[in-house]
Amino acid sequence: MSNRLKNAIYGLAVADALGVPYEFKQRGTFKCTDMIGYGTWDQPKGTWSDDTSMTLATCKSIKDKRKIETEDMMKNFRLWYKKGNFTAHNEVFDIGGTTQYAITTGQGVNDVNANGNGSLMRILPLAFIDCTEEEIRKVSNLTHAHEWSTKACIIYVKIAKGLINGENIGIMVKSNKEEEPYHRLSYIHELQETEIKSSGFVVDTLEAALWCVATTNSYSTCVLKAVNLGNDTDTVAAVAGGLAGIIYGYENIPEKWINELANKELINECLF
């Protein structure tokens, strides 16, 4: 098992669980300072959601096949949605519209209006295996096939790979010379909170997550900042938390939050 993958996946899962109780809440109407239960989805403390489930389904496929096999990943996504595999408590309580459509029909959606963060939130395991941009695109395409979604996945995996190799997040962010709609990424760390949206739109989610990672100096401040942006709290936090996990390591995730996290047996089983 790769310890670095463990850093990333625990970083993502803990952040997801911190955000779940506050999903859809408006910025400024709440303050997340610790792991709590219930709230939006009425789930017990430590429950992680679709973001972690689909990430684990992807990990398990890479572990089993030792390469990227999109049909096998889709099989795992179906097992998640239909049977509750890869969940915290054997239950699927949230799923994005585009993901649900794609799993049900077997067709990823290539539409400018189908650019939710549903492929970005599950793509992190690809940073831990040799893969081409084309392979990253194919994995995104399983659900989200529009170029904005696939580009978000490519940018995110590239940054994660850089961090794994010990690159500095500030330098990684500044080196992102991208065209619209990702043109703000190279100076994202200079923006004020009021300029950062934290919606489920993939561009907003990637911006918000990178803003949190680039403007904080510890795992906990990063993921709490992400949750407290409001709106798509769990996914913004999960996308930020995966990178923060790589930067700061499993041992710098508060032990209390790890202890409270649901179904760690499953998480450990899926790591490769």
Ligand SMILES: [Mg+2]
């Ligand atoms: Mg979720």
